[in-house]
Amino acid sequence: MKVQGKLWSGILAGCMVLSTVLAGCSSNAGKSEAPKPAESAKSDTANSTGKSLTVLVEGGSPANTVATQTAEEFKQKTGYEVKIETVPYIGVYDKLNADIRANKGSYDVATIDILWFPALAKGLTSMGDLMSDNVKKDLFPNLIDGGTVDGEVLGMPVWTNSKVLLYRSDLFNDPKEQEAFKAEYGYDLKPPANWQQYRDVAKFFTRDTNNDGVKDMYGTSVFGMNNGDSVASWLDHAAQAGAKPMVVGKDNKALVNTEPYVKALDFLTTILNKDKSAPEGALNMASSETSEMFWNGKLAMMLAWGHFYVPSNDPAKSKVAGKVGVAPMIGGDAGIGVIPGPWYQVIPDSSKQKDIAKQYVQFVYEKNELFMEALGVAARKSVFEKYSKRPEYAHLNALQTTLEAPQTQNRPILARWNQIEGEALVSAIQAALSGTESPQSALTKAAASINEIQGK
Structure with missing residues (x-):
């Protein structure tokens, strides 16, 4: 981390x-x-x-x-x-x-x-x-x-x-919110356990709370900043989609253009660009920026490093102290998975x-x-x-x-990992999130770059 x-x-x-x-x-x-x-x-x-x-x-x-x-x-x-x-x-x-x-x-x-x-x-x-x-x-x-x-x-x-789900327990436990959510989505409002529930809840809580025509609360965030945080976040979801091993195979050739990785990046771009349930400035956001928004009551949920629960409930740090719940990381088709x-x-x-x-x-x-x-x-x-x-x-x-989830796994042990992360993966994530390339196209280029860095 x-x-x-x-x-x-x-x-x-x-x-x-x-x-x-x-x-x-x-x-x-x-x-x-x-x-x-x-x-x-x-x-x-x-x-x-x-x-x-x-x-x-x-x-x-x-x-x-x-x-x-x-x-x-x-x-x-x-x-x-x-x-x-x-x-x-x-x-x-x-x-x-x-x-x-x-x-x-x-x-x-x-x-x-x-x-x-x-x-x-x-x-x-x-x-x-x-x-x-x-x-x-x-x-x-x-x-x-x-x-x-x-x-x-x-x-x-x-x-x-690792990342876990932090959420606004006051919102999730509000009977009016529960009634409205069930009327719209057909099931009970609860901390999401899978991708579809996560998308539904994020869309539901994205709103203009003071009726001035501008969204001032979002359901969640997406990490897109030019650093390792965005790569780890994307790889969390790749693991949930079934990626194993991570990034490269036994032959050290890139796997990032295969289905689990593409699904994971598509999941993030959908939340940001289609559902619009994450702030538009995602390319400038990672853990610090997301936590600040959550602590200031601007996010209903965040997938954050586990230790963020402590300051989230500190009145000196957080405006939502005492109103924060925590649940395991969400799961995809392969279940829960993260990059610790x-x-x-x-x-x-x-x-x-x-x-x-x-x-x-x-x-x-x-x-x-x-x-x-x-x-x-x-x-x-x-x-x-x-x-x-x-x-x-x-x-x-x-x-x-x-x-302890079966899909939780470490990053690959690669001597040139920092170069791979910085030159291939971050740029692919940003290209997809910005809409300039599709997830498949961006990750195909990233795979070629990784193979070149690896001498494959």
């Missing part, structure tokens, strides 16, 4: 209240067993020159929050000071990649986006020894695979996330103290519930189960259902 600086600000504003309780949060994430310490023939204490560990994280992120809050406890346990280096989102990749290539050993641990594994894999240390059976059982499907390249486990997940957005801790091979770095990764795994407090999601099932009992974390059951 790529989350840009502006979006972190929105997340952190929505989670500000939660941060005050982090210091008193229990470190026991659940009944699942923590990883066993890695064995080593040599002591890191002997190899270390400064009794310190350098951790690279995105500034203002949950990874930064948790690293800061746990640094003193780790020092008390091990004698190692945790030095935290913060950089902007893409700076994490740039810094880590440059350090690995130069073999400098500036960083011992880093928290990275799943998207970066293909490019960084050759410079990362295996973490297979941390993945006991009990650890595996406590992690969501696809999490281990998401951090595995060529059979080597290279990352320990710290959180996972996990992050991982990794250890670069260039680190001069891998043993203490693995101890740190184990330590943070045991503190996994701190990510739930900081962001509203975590990696461990036991943490989800514990927090789902609290009303402020009502999104977790819907999120768990979505993450």
